[in-house]
Amino acid sequence: MTRGQADGVRAVLIAGPTASGKSALAIDIARHWGGAVVNADSMQVYADLRILTARPSPQEETMATHRLYGHVDGAINYSAMRYAADVASTLESLSQAGVLPVIVGGTGLYFKALTEGFSAIPPVPDAVRSAFRARVADIETDQLHAELSRRDPGMAERLKPADRMRIMRALEVQEATGRSIASFQGERHPGPLDGLPLLKLFVDPVREEVRRRIDARFEAMIAQGALEEVAALRERRLDPLLPVMRAHGVPGLIAHLDGALRLEEAIARGQSDTRAYAKRQVTWFRHQMAGWQAVAPEAAREVAWRALAERR
Structure with missing residues (x-):
């Protein structure tokens, strides 16, 4: 049993905006x-984007055991449900080894799936998804929304006519199950951390510092080979609606590789998209994630050490 487990804390959760x-x-x-x-x-x-997603470097990975990084192929439409299942099995193996899980990231939906559970929406089979997306590839988004209005009017009212990603998701679930996606959302599976004693910290830096670090980091990622990484991803010709194809920086860099943007413009677009995402991350946690302790980056270590020591 580790010191972290001995004090009653079953896992440490660390969230915060990107580059915090x-x-x-x-x-x-x-x-x-x-x-x-x-x-x-x-x-x-995703395995395809080590550099552009700022995954821990190989050197950082030698400093501590890392789990669930780069373990998914970009062609897979990975979901919060599948993530929670992967974490559940990871937690079991760590517990058996007496190792304290330190769960870190900026995806609020992942943390909610772990601590509050998730909707019981069944996964859409790959064959159904592929066939459906091939059928609607050339159909405009407003026409897809009209189709959703015919098949699931209640859900269509809840979605913006220009929100192609969510419209597609609702139609795919309808296609696979014959039921509205809304009918599943009231049914929930418990999360693997539900009810456990947790230390939950939200690293909350000064906004201008985050913006500065995001801009500098994006330029550094380009210097480290992010453009070549995206070029290899582009060659795979994956569905543009897949999550990996919408990673911050990917659309702009692909547009550059296609000759539609200068590199400077693609970099500026990636920086802007990432800054906007960081702002949304802060808003999400402040409004959606009750019970988290917000800490300044320079005070986070002291707060964590004191909290863990007090629970021994």
Whole structure:
């Protein structure tokens, strides 16, 4: 049993906007308290984009055990339900080894799936999804919304006519199950951390500092080979609606590779998209995730150490 488990804390959860320094904090906690770093970032699960998603470097991965990073192929439409199942099996193996899980990332939906459970929407079979998307590939979004209005008027009223991704999701579930996606949303499966004693920290930096770090990091990722990484992804000709194809920076860099944007413009687009995402992350946690302790980056280590020590 580790010191973290001995004090009653079954897992440490660290969230925060991108470029807030939360990954370094997770490694620090894992090294000191006998833990393993477990990913909670919906883009860092993909094998295709180590650099562009700012996954821990190979050197950082030698500093502590890392789980659920880069374990999913980009062609897979990975979901919060599948993530929760992967975490559940990871938690079991870590518990058997006496290792404290330190779960870190910026995907609020992943943390909600772990702590509050998730809707019982069945996965859409790949064959059904592929056939459906091939049929509607050339259909405009407003026409898809009209189709949803005919098949599931209640759900169509809840979705914006221009929200292609959610419209497609609703139609795919209808196609696969014959039921409205809304009919599943009231049914929930418990999350693997539901009811357990947890230390939940939200690293909340000054906004301007996050913006500065995002811009600098994106330029550094380009220098480290992010463009070549996206070029390899582009060659796979994957469905543009797949999550990996919508990772911050990917659309702009693909547009550059297609000759539609100068590299400087693609970089600026990636930086802008990432800054907007960081703002949404902060808003999400402030309004959706009750019971988290917001901490400044420079105080996070002291707060974590004190909280863990007090629970011994």
